[in-house]
Amino acid sequence: MAAVDSFQLLYREMSRSCSFYAETLALVGALYAVGKAAMLLRDCCTLVRVHFLPRMIPTKRLTQRFGDWAVINGVSEPVARAYAEELARHGVRIILVGPDHSALSDIATTLAQSYGVDVVVAQGDVAACKAVEDALRGTDVGFLVNCVLQPSSCQSLLETPERDLLESVNKNIAFTTLMIRLVLPGMVERSRGAVVNISSSACCRPLPGRATLSACTGYLDQLSRALHFEYSDRGIFVQSLTPFQLALTERQPSSPSSSSLTGSKQSWFAPKPEVYARHAISTLGVSSRTTGYWPHTLQVGLAAIQSGVSGVINPPLLLSAA
DSSP, X not given: OHHHHHXXXXXXXXXXXXXXXHHHHHHHHHHHHXXXXXXXXXXXXXXXXXXXXXXXXXXXXXXXXXXXXXXXXXTTSHHHXXXXXXXXXXXXXXXXXXXXXXXXXXXXXXXXXXXXXXXXXXXXXXXXXXXXXXXHTTOOEEEEEEEOOOOSSOXXXXXXXXXXXXXXXXXXXXXXXXXXXXXXXHHHHHTOEEEEEEOOGGGTSOOTTOHHHHHHHXXXXXXXXXXXXXXXXXXXXXXXXXXXXXXXXXXXXXXTTSOTTEESSOOXXXXXXXXXXXXXXXXXXXXXXXXXXXXXXXHHHHHHHHHTOSOSSOOTTTOEEO
């Protein structure tokens, strides 16, 4: 009996001496929970502000905010073509840039007939920028949309032919940078304009067989960040779009040359390019770095929770304030 009383007395004494530490740990835990709750609330507010409010609140016409003409580089990609169609639907006139004049002419005819806007074709590449410069002379270019050209198949760096590597670098890095340099002087002079660089989630989530693609998308994302920091105070909005999986459209049947960004099945997390473009264009002028599609942003949040990255729905890689 004396042993039991001694144990209870010892337990009370130990509890009394440790109560300070227990209260301190409880306070730390409460502060941590409050901090996480505040971060979650902030991220939810950002999600609503970026992806929902712009679609609910009327704003000025795109032509009034940025300009009358849009230059589309990389329209062979389904997402770039869908973005061009969405701009045309808003009354923006289109200039298609690329090396294949025949393919561009077919797309130009479709856009002109479907939306009743002027569409111009400018054939050019990294070795023939003069033709593009001549086509842009005298036009009020308010938009430049660059889209990373996706490889047709997964190949490691050693398996990729040297010619394909050079072509990827020239199209996705060199020519894209030259196009931005070409349109920026006019935008700066008019103190308005938007540069939209569409890459993919590969810039923050490297995958096997996608080393070159990850590097190109990473370059485009970093270039967008730097340019927005440098020219935002001059009225130029530079946006980096990093979509996740997109579905194929009916006019884009599955084939060996299909983009790796597109899949064969449409779902909530894999929308058609037209649906994605409609969501993405509403974020223009709101967020300088975003997935462009709110379910994709939720995917980022889920990945962040799973990996333990700070920030639940708004990791700095994919959502930034304008």
